[in-house]
Amino acid sequence: MYPREFDYVAPASLEEAFVALGDDAKVLAGGMSLIPLMKLRLLSPGLIVDIGRIPGLDSIEEADGHITIGALVRHADTASNPLVTANAAALAVAASMTGDVQVRNRGTTCGSAAHADIAADQPAALIACGATMVARSASGSREIAAAGFFVDTLTSALTPAEVLTAIKLPKAGPGEASAYDKLGRRGGHSDYAVAGAAAWVKKSNGMVEAARVALTGVGTKPMLLEGVGSALVGADGSDAAVAAASAHALDAVTVLEDLYGSEEYKGHLAKVFVARAMKKALAAV
Amino acid sequence: MTRYLGTSVKRVEDPRFLRGLGKYVANLTLPNMAYAAVKRSPLAHAKIRGIDTTRAKALDGVIAVFTGEDLLEGTGGFKCGSLPCGFQVPNLNMPPHNPLAVDKVRHVGDGIAVVVAESPYIAEDALDLIEVDLDPLPAVVDARGAMADGAPLVHDSAEQNLAFHWPLGDEEAVNEALSKSDHVVELEFINQRLIANAMEPRAAAAEWDPATESLTVWTTSQNPHTIRLLLGAFTLGIPEHKIRVISPDVGGGFGSKIFHYPEEVIVPFAARAVGRPVKWVATRSESYVTDAQGRDHVTKAKLGVNNDGTMTALHVTTWANMGAYLSTFGPLIPTALYITLFSGVYKTPVIFGEAYGTFTHTVPVDAYRGAGRPEASYLVETMVDLAARKLGMDPVELRRKNLIPTDAFPYQTPVALMYDSGNYQALFEKIEELSGYESLRKEQEAARAEGRLVGVGFASCIEASGPAPSAVAVGLGAAIGLFESGAIRVHPTGKVTVLTGSHSHGQGHETTFAQIVADQFGIDIADVDIVHGDTGRVQYGIGTYGSRSAAIGGSALVKSAEKIREKLKQIAAHQLEASVEDMVYDQDEGTISVAGSPDMVKTFAELAFASVLANNLPEGMEPGLEESSFYDPANFTFPASAHVAKVEIDPKTGEVDLQSYAAVDDVGNVINPMIVEGQILGGIVQGVGQALWENGIYDEDGQLLSGSMLSYAMPRADGFPSIALDRIETPSPHNPLGVKGAGEMGTIAATAAVSSAVLDALAPLGVRHLNMPLTAEKIHQAIAAAGNGGGE
Numbered sequence A: 001m002y003p004r005e006f007d008y009v010a011p012a013s014l015e016e017a018f019v020a021l022g023d024d025a026k027v028l029a030g031g032m033s034l035i036p037l038m039k040l041r042l043l044s045p046g047l048i049v050d051i052g053r054i055p056g057l058d059s060i061e062e063a064d065g066h067i068t069i070g071a072l073v074r075h076a077d078t079a080s081n082p083l084v085t086a087n088a089a090a091l092a093v094a095a096s097m098t099g100d101v102q103v104r105n106r107g108t109t110c111g112s113a114a115h116a117d118i119a120a121d122q123p124a125a126l127i128a129c130g131a132t133m134v135a136r137s138a139s140g141s142r143e144i145a146a147a148g149f150f151v152d153t154l155t156s157a158l159t160p161a162e163v164l165t166a167i168k169l170p171k172a173g174p175g176e177a178s179a180y181d182k183l184g185r186r187g188g189h190s191d192y193a194v195a196g197a198a199a200w201v202k203k204s205n206g207m208v209e210a211a212r213v214a215l216t217g218v219g220t221k222p223m224l225l226e227g228v229g230s231a232l233v234g235a236d237g238s239d240a241a242v243a244a245a246s247a248h249a250l251d252a253v254t255v256l257e258d259l260y261g262s263e264e265y266k267g268h269l270a271k272v273f274v275a276r277a278m279k280k281a282l283a284a285v
Numbered sequence B: 001m002t003r004y005l006g007t008s009v010k011r012v013e014d015p016r017f018l019r020g021l022g023k024y025v026a027n028l029t030l031p032n033m034a035y036a037a038v039k040r041s042p043l044a045h046a047k048i049r050g051i052d053t054t055r056a057k058a059l060d061g062v063i064a065v066f067t068g069e070d071l072l073e074g075t076g077g078f079k080c081g082s083l084p085c086g087f088q089v090p091n092l093n094m095p096p097h098n099p100l101a102v103d104k105v106r107h108v109g110d111g112i113a114v115v116v117a118e119s120p121y122i123a124e125d126a127l128d129l130i131e132v133d134l135d136p137l138p139a140v141v142d143a144r145g146a147m148a149d150g151a152p153l154v155h156d157s158a159e160q161n162l163a164f165h166w167p168l169g170d171e172e173a174v175n176e177a178l179s180k181s182d183h184v185v186e187l188e189f190i191n192q193r194l195i196a197n198a199m200e201p202r203a204a205a206a207e208w209d210p211a212t213e214s215l216t217v218w219t220t221s222q223n224p225h226t227i228r229l230l231l232g233a234f235t236l237g238i239p240e241h242k243i244r245v246i247s248p249d250v251g252g253g254f255g256s257k258i259f260h261y262p263e264e265v266i267v268p269f270a271a272r273a274v275g276r277p278v279k280w281v282a283t284r285s286e287s288y289v290t291d292a293q294g295r296d297h298v299t300k301a302k303l304g305v306n307n308d309g310t311m312t313a314l315h316v317t318t319w320a321n322m323g324a325y326l327s328t329f330g331p332l333i334p335t336a337l338y339i340t341l342f343s344g345v346y347k348t349p350v351i352f353g354e355a356y357g358t359f360t361h362t363v364p365v366d367a368y369r370g371a372g373r374p375e376a377s378y379l380v381e382t383m384v385d386l387a388a389r390k391l392g393m394d395p396v397e398l399r400r401k402n403l404i405p406t407d408a409f410p411y412q413t414p415v416a417l418m419y420d421s422g423n424y425q426a427l428f429e430k431i432e433e434l435s436g437y438e439s440l441r442k443e444q445e446a447a448r449a450e451g452r453l454v455g456v457g458f459a460s461c462i463e464a465s466g467p468a469p470s471a472v473a474v475g476l477g478a479a480i481g482l483f484e485s486g487a488i489r490v491h492p493t494g495k496v497t498v499l500t501g502s503h504s505h506g507q508g509h510e511t512t513f514a515q516i517v518a519d520q521f522g523i524d525i526a527d528v529d530i531v532h533g534d535t536g537r538v539q540y541g542i543g544t545y546g547s548r549s550a551a552i553g554g555s556a557l558v559k560s561a562e563k564i565r566e567k568l569k570q571i572a573a574h575q576l577e578a579s580v581e582d583m584v585y586d587q588d589e590g591t592i593s594v595a596g597s598p599d600m601v602k603t604f605a606e607l608a609f610a611s612v613l614a615n616n617l618p619e620g621m622e623p624g625l626e627e628s629s630f631y632d633p634a635n636f637t638f639p640a641s642a643h644v645a646k647v648e649i650d651p652k653t654g655e656v657d658l659q660s661y662a663a664v665d666d667v668g669n670v671i672n673p674m675i676v677e678g679q680i681l682g683g684i685v686q687g688v689g690q691a692l693w694e695n696g697i698y699d700e701d702g703q704l705l706s707g708s709m710l711s712y713a714m715p716r717a718d719g720f721p722s723i724a725l726d727r728i729e730t731p732s733p734h735n736p737l738g739v740k741g742a743g744e745m746g747t748i749a750a751t752a753a754v755s756s757a758v759l760d761a762l763a764p765l766g767v768r769h770l771n772m773p774l775t776a777e778k779i780h781q782a783i784a785a786a787g788n789g790g791g792e
């Protein structure tokens, strides 16, 4: 558990960080995923750019109809912040189910997104809640929709030169609600998701007007289940409608078998948790 | 002064640990120290064609690299021997176990070479530069499969991969009783491989002093004197009196730190060879592939039972996985600590058990918390549940029918052991009350009517703790006696240093042993210091495992204290000019007075000082106040327990929700209730870990698939309800404290109780048995096979 040799900088501003970043560099936020990978020598970056001392990145704020989560906001803050619980309940719950207390006190929501683990909790919630990822580098700033941000196993849309400086969440309007549920690797909500799903719904006049459902732990990446969402739209949100929609859970998913579940079991769980997330979201409207 | 025994004195070691002031081997820094790292086999079975260390040796900061051959050949007349097995059952096949592999590697993690470097980082870098040419060979990982025709041999000298066969009991009588029974329930099952995962990974450091030609070894051991003995007699060949083994603060062992490990040989060798102190600290990844692992049995069992619920006979055959080499006590676990426990708390009249210990291309297997006894209780309790189901009888009722009656103690079982004391009826009454057993069954009935999968599990278990006496242990195969030593040194000011051969690595001996000694003398507990874990300070010791320390180590201290009290009485009698017979030792006050004349009194401290002033001692008495004892117990002690678990299973996911847990344990007299509760609670959590989550999985090539914290599911607090604990106290009649062991009881009962609950929940679906761990997926498969468990 001794990493290979590396250099370390702790820039005082984002601009300094941008200068340091490059192909052989890695951003260090909470370190909950990066440090273990380095200690196992699965990853050996030449330079660590510790963004932990850059001021102004650790707050959750409301502006222009959005909730903004800074790059240094910890899982524990995301889980308990009233702006998040009120506007993106799925994300708050997913953050509360991430790891254990120590991990939640150090790991960051942006780090979890940037790390893009196939079984991470918050990415599914970000997709369902319609989040926008703000990526900045020396050459400027761009915004990426969460649904397009998770590219593959441990691969996000970020370039090595970019820092995910913030995540923007739309404010919840009338009739909108979201939820997240999972089966953890140790049963209950403990540890990475064997299967987890997030759902966001908008109801008006008793009908589902819009829906976004995302899945994690099952496929090759946390992903939007377009088939499920569109099957729910126009329905009344009854248990039967939920069941019918959840039948589409695997429409576009390649189920990955691992130690925690066979292909068959994971596929089954995907439907179960997609349905549970939708029910919870509908009940919360 | 108040008495301490039986009270929850706060642990005196905790302020040190909580403030980060503990001193572990990894904290040790010696002048000019170098660091070792071990190159390990990535394959389970392969021929070593060649090892090229040239590039590693050329790396800046690398001091030396040694291979298995180098250790055997030695430097300057100093070479390493094979690691011995310390428990020799009859006809044991004991192939050599070189500290670093020679010719062949036999499990993933088998050591191949050691690098000594200026820093642990450089040592790790150098490992990547060692080129090992391995010729892969087929592997065998399964205990029973290892004996199959054509299975690859782990050692050429062990045909059929058989290390030993150990039968116990009258097989003919058992077969006859089974043939006459109304029913025979049969089951074939697996008790899966577990990985101990002590909080602190193993570590070893060594320093050779050429001036005195002596060696100091620091190691994370539960029994430093045993390690010194093995280093001296077998592996290093340095005379035992020239070796000092120090086992300082140790962060948990659970059995895995009992054994003599290769690194305890490699590191001293390297230190002597390079002429500098050397330290090695295992990474967590190394722990997974080098710490001896636990359990791993394949078992076939038959239990006879009559229509009225009477158990008639038990027949068991077990294939026990020994791994690639015999670990220090490997053969003990599935034999004398397993088969001898098959009577449980029941009066089954005839029992036969046999174990085949087999070699496989996996990490060696040895004692892991409970060591043989959890395997036995899981076996017995699972069979009893099956019998109850077969008869349509409440499982508790069936158990009650077969309990050993309270007036039957001492009770001779058909499998060698003689139980010292017990009151199983009282245990049952208390657990039924504490758990609300009857109302749990009513709740279950109501839940089942709604189609919910609710289960209630029950386990009533026996433990044999503190293996003893030495004559019996050695007769069974132990290579050392199983007594314990304890010395008490009273300083002139009445302060006390206790030197015990027991070793505390989480058990809290610094508190409980101080309670014992303070009460013996009637002095303040703050005036007593406990020293352990250093062969240079402690006279001798056997160490801590098998829930032995209070009963054996504690009793040794009582014996020494009695000698000191006797001497104090003689001094007091002499100085007070009274007769020794009239001296009264007041253990509440710490004073000795003349019977009937409370004014004629001396305090403990006054007498301690008198003993070194030495100007006014009885004729012929030696000055000073120090006594030691070697206490060899008359028997094991036999703690017992009854645990109840309630679970509900989510039929859609198969997930188990452990909703309530109650445990009543009888560990004899209790020295410190808080510490005992901590031991029981920790044990329960560990036992539930086996029932629900933990699994050391090897694929057919011998790769450990669950070789990290990510893939090996250790239990966590959030998986547990609040656990209700209570106890009864049936003192052991044969040790002066009346204590039994408390360290393993939780583990022994919890695995059986939770497995029982899950299988009870699934019974209405026709599920008869599932092997542990009872993961959500496995349970869901069973539910689906029964035609349930569809989508939401």
Ligand SMILES: Cc1cc2nc3c(=O)[nH]c(=O)nc-3n(C[C@H](O)[C@H](O)[C@H](O)COP(=O)(O)OP(=O)(O)OC[C@H]3O[C@@H](n4cnc5c(N)ncnc54)[C@H](O)[C@@H]3O)c2cc1C
Pocket (backbone or CB within 6 Å): A026, A027, A028, A029, A030, A031, A032, A033, A034, A035, A071, A097, A098, A099, A100, A103, A106, A107, A108, A109, A110, A111, A112, A113, A114, A115, A117, A119, A120, A121, A122, A158, A162, A163, A164, A165, A190, A191, A192, A193
């Ligand atoms: C014991 C344990 C249990 C866990 N359990 C769970 C669980 O149940 N569910 C779950 O989802 N996760 C779990 N995790 C992972 C945890 O959520 C991590 O905290 C998270 O994945 C990474 O966040 P971090 O801030 O620690 O990032 P770091 O570890 O610092 O970085 C992770 C990766 O993201 C990059 N990165 C981080 N921040 C940025 C940024 N702002 N811009 C660009 N790149 C960035 C880094 O370069 C690195 O590649 C667990 C981790 C541990 C150690």
